[in-house]
Amino acid sequence: MDINVRKRSHVQVVQLRGQLRLGEAVDDLQRTIKDSMTEGDARFVINLSEVPMIDSSGIGVLVRSLTSAKKQGGSVKLVNPSTFAQKTLRLVGVLSLFEVYEDDDQAVASFN
């Protein structure tokens, strides 16, 4: 999985490409979030438009990141998850934990 991070208006916008599943993909995302939070960033937008599938480990890192970010006064917001990814998140009851937006602009603006 490819991870691209850029900062916009004090928000870390994380673009993912590939499957978010157990292994390097989950480890890399977790490390990316953790490194940013260590530097004081607690506002994240995770763009899931190019993530066809999220497994339970991927769900775990999203939930863990949301919990950690909120503890630091921030949040993790999702952008444009695929139909199947939304279904998966809804099946395990976590979709409602997140704010979901259609694009990065809307998600970034929601932090203001």
Add this chain to the structure above:
Amino acid sequence: MSAEASSADQPRLVTSALELRIKGEVNAIAAAADSISDKLRQLQVPEEKRMEILLAVQEALANAVVHGCKDDPSKEVRCCLEQYANGRILIVVSDPGPGYSPQQSIDPKHADRLHHDHGRGVYLIRQLMDDVLLAHNGSEIRMWKY
């Protein structure tokens, strides 16, 4: 909603099969899942059904590697896919571990567990597949998709 089922109820004419032996390490899961995905495409399984099966297999393999093999590459996970004449697909994942109790697969949607970062794998499998059977003390999982 999935339920425990007996394999004796299923027609036995297998029209297509795939058997994989996978090292018991996390890094081996992706390639195995991709092989399953390729097979499902070859069988012309509709996309949504293919994604549901693939995610269930991904979860089963993850459990087998992490809990059954303790991420030990010297151990082996077996994954078999069979398609029957009526189109039903059976996938069996087995590992050399001690197994687990079905009572351990609790509802992750409970308010006390919703914010947990683990414990959703078996629940997802049961939601995605039509029937699920745990055998050999839980070290083997048999999953049907109709």
